[in-house]
Amino acid sequence: MFPDDFIRSTDFGRLADQIHDPSSPVEFLIHVPNEAVLREVSKSVLLAHGKAAKGEDVNLMAVFDGLFKAGSARVSHSHGFRQMDSSFVVNDRRVPRLALCKFCCLPPFHIVHTPGLFEGTLIKPQQAPKQSSGRRMRS
Numbered sequence: 001m002f003p004d005d006f007i008r009s010t011d012f013g014r015l016a017d018q019i020h021d022p023s024s025p026v027e028f029l030i031h032v033p034n035e036a037v038l039r040e041v042s043k044s045v046l047l048a049h050g051k052a053a054k055g056e057d058v059n060l061m062a063v064f065d066g067l068f069k070a071g072s073a074r075v076s077h078s079h080g081f082r083q084m085d086s087s088f089v090v091n092d093r094r095v096p097r098l099a100l101c102k103f104c105c106l107p108p109f110h111i112v113h114t115p116g117l118f119e120g121t122l123i124k125p126q127q128a129p130k131q132s133s134g135r136r137m138r139s
Contacts, residue, residue, distance in 0.1 A: 013097025025107035
């Protein structure tokens with residue numbers, strides 16, 4: 001089991017701010033559907049970090065490939081992902097900043113569980129741009 005002291009709680013906005021801060025070591029938010037997956041993925045990333053520290057060749061993104069394909073992970077990054085299936089990407093600016101989440105910080109990743117994100121109840125709907133009625137106001 002993954003140690004509980006690695007898992008913390010915060011507002012989503014604090015994590016999102018970090019991926020937009022060039023001085024932050026965190027570049028990606030890896031979203032997972034529940035706390036069990038949060039622990040499982042965090043453990044895998046921690047083990048990969050350990051292997052890398054020993055000089056072993058490790059591809060950290062490979063840890064997530066199966067999860068993305070199974071729909072069990074999504075990702076946010078400040079620059080977006082042009083070549084990734086859009087169903088895997090979460091626009092962090094559409095998630096309410098005050099949404100409570102649990103996370104594990106493993107730079108360059110935060111592994112994050114935000115209740116409601118995978119259920120579709122959390123994302124703010126995109127608003128269509130307002131269209132002009134074509135009428136001019138008289139002054």
